[in-house]
Amino acid sequence: LHRIAGAGGVRVLLRKRPRPSERVTAQCFEVEEGGCSPPAPVCAAGQLGSSASDTIFCRTLHLSVDPYLRCRFNEDTGVDYTRPYSIGAPISSAGIGHVILCGARAKERGLAPGDLVLQPFDSWPWAAACAIPAASVSRVPPLLGWLIPPSALLGAAGQPGLTAIIGVEQVARPRAGETAVVSGAAGAVGHVACQLFKRAGCRVVGLCGSDVKVAWLQQNGFVDAALNYKSASLPVRLAAERADIY
Numbered sequence: 001l002h003r004i005a006g007a008g009g010v011r012v013l014l015r016k017r018p019r020p021s022e023r024v025t026a027q028c029f030e031v032e033e034g035g036c037s038p039p040a041p042v043c044a045a046g047q048l049g050s051s052a053s054d055t056i057f058c059r060t061l062h063l064s065v066d067p068y069l070r071c072r073f074n075e076d077t078g079v080d081y082t083r084p085y086s087i088g089a090p091i092s093s094a095g096i097g098h099v100i101l102c103g104a105r106a107k108e109r110g111l112a113p114g115d116l117v118l119q120p121f122d123s124w125p126w127a128a129a130c131a132i133p134a135a136s137v138s139r140v141p142p143l144l145g146w147l148i149p150p151s152a153l154l155g156a157a158g159q160p161g162l163t164a165i166i167g168v169e170q171v172a173r174p175r176a177g178e179t180a181v182v183s184g185a186a187g188a189v190g191h192v193a194c195q196l197f198k199r200a201g202c203r204v205v206g207l208c209g210s211d212v213k214v215a216w217l218q219q220n221g222f223v224d225a226a227l228n229y230k231s232a233s234l235p236v237r238l239a240a241e242r243a244d245i246y
């Protein structure tokens with residue numbers, strides 16, 4: 001967003017909805033120059049005015065693109081945990097960025113310019129800079145932001161990692177010596193799940209959709225074996241693995 005942004009920044013809006021069974025293409029989006037200004041008035045001290053008292057104005061650092069966002073392009077998402085995107089409004093997702101300006105009540109919540117903040121789920125607008133309700137973000141402790149790359153807070157150290165932990169430790173409950181087969185193994189959730197199964201002492205077989213991903217999983221030691229699910233030999237090779245957990 002910053003690379004293609006002019007002085008006023010850019011926002012990415014929903015131009016049209018794909019049909020529910022269609023792919024999302026570039027035609028669904030509109031890139032708008034500008035629209036990234038702080039809510040007026042901005043006081044001399046760099047504080048947002050009283051009309052935006054519980055708001056922060058942030059520079060976007062990273063945005064997350066997750067599979068569940070697809071349902072937000074439909075008028076009816078079909079799920080109860082997220083809302084549909086609106087035509088002409090910014091696309092949004094989980095995001096992370098730096099606070100530039102703060103309203104008075106946002107300051108009372110402990111936020112200040114320079115803070116790294118995280119919106120972990122679905123409401124950080126796809127904009128180079130944006131105003132966000134202070135209550136919707138968490139401040140990232142400076143030491144944490146220093147120890148790990150901020151983007152990891154949207155990945156392995158964020159919701160995808162948590163999803164993998166719950167799937168492996170609370171649902172699958174692996175025992176050492178079992179064989180775990182992980183689908184989407186090269187994805188954000190899958191590659192963490194593979195590592196958690198390995199740590200539990202399992203033999204891990206990852207399924208993925210390309211030979212490049214097979215090599216990536218194997219070279220990083222995330223799996224004991226990786227299989228391309230598009231290969232004709234998959235049924236035979238998978239049957240030979242005798243999976244305990246899928």
Ligand SMILES: NC(=O)c1ccc[n+]([C@@H]2O[C@H](COP(=O)([O-])OP(=O)(O)OC[C@H]3O[C@@H](n4cnc5c(N)ncnc54)[C@H](OP(=O)(O)O)[C@@H]3O)[C@@H](O)[C@H]2O)c1
Nearest residue numbers: 066067068159160163184186187188189190208209210213
């Ligand atoms: N991210 C989260 O925080 C979160 C939270 C709750 C639930 N989930 C769910 O967890 C799953 C994985 O999410 P993710 O965030 O890890 O997504 P991701 O990084 O996009 O990975 C998903 C993987 O699924 C694979 N895939 C796509 N089509 C496939 C098909 N037809 N058959 C088999 N594999 C296919 C793709 O890999 P290949 O190229 O190898 O096919 C892709 O890398 C999704 O169902 C998501 O809704 C995610």
